[in-house]
Amino acid sequence: MxxxxxxxxxxxxxxxxxxxxxxxxxxxxxxxxxxxxxxxxxxxxxxxxxxxxxxxxxxxxxxxxxxxxxxxxxxxxxxxxxxxxxxxxxxxxxxxxxxxxxxxxxxxxxxxxxxxxxxxxxxxxxxxxxxxxxxxxxxxxxxxxxxxxxxxxxxxxxxxxxxxxxxxxxxxxxxxxxxxxxxxxxxxxxxxxxxxxxxxxxxxxxxxxxxxxxxxxxxxxxxxxxxxxxxxxxxxxxxxxxxxxxxxxxxxxxxxxxxxAHQNNGGGGGNAIVGYANKCIDVPGGNSVDGARLQLWTCNGTAAQQWTAPGDGTLRALGKCMDVAWGSSANGAAIQLANCSGNPAQQFVLSAAGDLVNPQANKCVDVSAWNSADGTPLQLWECNGGANQKWRRA
CATH class of the missing domain: 2.60.120.200 (Jelly Rolls)
Structure with missing residues (x-):
């Protein structure tokens, strides 16, 4: 020992x-x-x-x-x-x-x-x-x-x-x-x-x-x-x-x-991804179940809003990956949490223009219906430069 x-x-x-x-x-x-x-x-x-x-x-x-x-x-x-x-x-x-x-x-x-x-x-x-x-x-x-x-x-x-x-x-x-x-x-x-x-x-x-x-x-x-x-x-x-x-x-x-929850004090944890209405990409209830539909929520510093980028193209929170449901490339496909699998549906790039893009689909992470309310689900959508598709690291 x-x-x-x-x-x-x-x-x-x-x-x-x-x-x-x-x-x-x-x-x-x-x-x-x-x-x-x-x-x-x-x-x-x-x-x-x-x-x-x-x-x-x-x-x-x-x-x-x-x-x-x-x-x-x-x-x-x-x-x-x-x-x-x-x-x-x-x-x-x-x-x-x-x-x-x-x-x-x-x-x-x-x-x-x-x-x-x-x-x-x-x-x-x-x-x-x-x-x-x-x-x-x-x-x-x-x-x-x-x-x-x-x-x-x-x-x-x-x-x-x-x-x-x-x-x-x-x-x-x-x-x-x-x-x-x-x-x-x-x-x-x-x-x-x-x-x-x-x-x-x-x-x-x-x-x-x-x-x-x-x-x-x-x-x-x-x-x-x-x-x-x-x-x-x-x-x-x-x-x-x-x-x-x-x-x-x-x-x-x-x-x-x-x-x-994990408190990120500069010790190697993740960062929030902030977007429409200055709100954050959030895992509902901090529940890491597969298929949890990611949402927009008031930024609160919890682990449910801390996203790491380990260098393999994934974004991770609560030990799981941001994922496009079923690997879809269709407009409206759910953005969810899932076990990390190496699938192209889990690859995301935050561009200099603030677009969070899934390269496989060549589409953006989008706030549904331009709705800034807490709990609004995130989806995949054609990149159009709208404010509901702009993201930044905080």
Missing amino acids: LVAPQTSGTALAAPGPLTWSDEFNGPAGGAPDPSKWSYDIGGGGWGNNEQQYYTNSRSNSALDGNGNMVITARRENPANYNCHYGRCQYTSARLLTNGKFTQAYGRFEARIKVPRGQGIWPAFWMLGNDLGSVGWPNSGEIDIMENIGREPSTVHGTLHGPGYSGGAGITSSYTLPGGRRLADDFHVYTVDWAPDSITWYIDGIQYGRKTPADLRGNRWVFDHPFFMILNVAVGGHWPGYPDGTTQFPQQMTIDYVRVY
Whole structure:
């Protein structure tokens, strides 16, 4: 494992606008909000020879009535909890936002009190939303917080990707001073994710920062939306296994999870594309779903309006590309967001005259019906020099 030297004293900058949160308010024993969280269920070792079986039972994940969500790992071996190597010895929970919320870039933060004990492995982390199509580690993994019981004072933040996964992950760590233990109190665990860097903090103290230059020539795959995961594992190759000193049940208590838009402060992010009525090209609701119809909207500095130009002819926001729907060259074809594919429908040139042209169609990005209202959809149209086809970088 590559462990970076600790860095401290760098204060958190102001984040962008809040885009998603869960404050876990609700009655004791209530389920996590099903509009925000789903469950991984099973006990196949999870690639690390772990010993827990993940359930959706309230005994393993529930609100506590005090504004927290609690994940509880228990020692139990019900007959119906089978693992690939035999009977699971423990139950726990693994909650995720996959299919409910994803975001590329921004601040991801949670206030958590971790459990304790040999073999206990709490984590707050993220996986790429293309996991199902490209697999792990090509999808990328950002570990915001990991702690293992035998290191009670140390938090780890790690990147996994092709050529730097598992024990070869690119890692930073921070150890609380004075022998304090993470499990004794709540701490705020944060990553700031920009197109060219990922930075880790605990309680506002920076302890790690990674850029593509740190990947030893391997591919930077942190350029598309990710979903979040909260879980408590028991055992596994890295933390080792519970022993006679480990007490159960063990609980991870989460006060909140909050996500903010990427704030472009000159650190390698994108720029707004400003046009008709001094409004910006915008992804509706900041939702990076394929096919999102791009629109005109009052400029607000959010990630939904930050467009990067990586030099391959594409314009990208929220980890996806500006695209002409179905590769059409017809007047009125929708301008949308889509997975970057290298298709000519995703090539755009901003001319010196302010025309944003798709060369394949030799037509311009146009504000429909000369309408300057927020939410007016963008379309492809013959270039005519109109004000509704003029754009500039801001």
